[in-house]
Amino acid sequence: MFRKTGILAAAIVGMMVLTGCQTAAIDTTTTSAFGAPRAMPGAGDLASAKSHFRQANYGLAEKHFRKAVELDAANAEGWLGLAASYDQLGRFDFADRAYAQALKLAGRRPKIVNNMGYSHLLRGDKAQARALLMEARAGMADKRLVDANLKLLGEG
Numbered sequence: 001m002f003r004k005t006g007i008l009a010a011a012i013v014g015m016m017v018l019t020g021c022q023t024a025a026i027d028t029t030t031t032s033a034f035g036a037p038r039a040m041p042g043a044g045d046l047a048s049a050k051s052h053f054r055q056a057n058y059g060l061a062e063k064h065f066r067k068a069v070e071l072d073a074a075n076a077e078g079w080l081g082l083a084a085s086y087d088q089l090g091r092f093d094f095a096d097r098a099y100a101q102a103l104k105l106a107g108r109r110p111k112i113v114n115n116m117g118y119s120h121l122l123r124g125d126k127a128q129a130r131a132l133l134m135e136a137r138a139g140m141a142d143k144r145l146v147d148a149n150l151k152l153l154g155e156g
Contacts, residue, residue, distance in 0.1 A: 042071035042078065049081055058088040069101075076106035080115060087119045095119055110139035110146075118149050129153055 049064030065082035069075055083098035099119070102112050117132030130153060137146040 042068035042075060045071065046075070046078055046081070049078070049085070053081060053085060056088075058085050061085045062089060074105060076102050079105065080112060083119070084115055087115075087122055090122075092119065092123055110136040114140070114146050114149065117146075121149065121153055126153060130155065 045064040045068040049061045049068060052058075052064060053061035062082065062085035065078055065085055068078040069082055072078065079098050079102040083095045083102060086092070086095035086098060096119075099112065099116050106112060113132050114136035117129045117136055120126075120129035120132060123129075130150075133146055133149050133153065137143055137150070140146055
């Protein structure tokens, strides 16, 4: 009995040694288990939001911008788009909150200040609109957009 067990054990050890030395059995198949790197959270919603905004579908734009910032709260572009969508929907209270978040994330950039000026123009607050648009104009290299907004204000 011990002899059969010893032969069996020796055979198992021998097979392990032989299979351990075979390099031809290594699987070199490329796997896609990890897949491609994932896109930024909310990137699809951000793209959809921009498309809807360009087509003047402000309700859908707001929905997708909101989803984008819910998925990535550090997305200043998403907050700016959300604020602009709220402006077009007449929700200036929400727009102010979104502008505040964009300013917090990106700083006081001329593009954001220009949009804030346009927001005040939509509200009928010409004095605040002018102050913000003039601030934006001073910092922008291409002044055409701000000049167009100033013209809407009656100053261009």
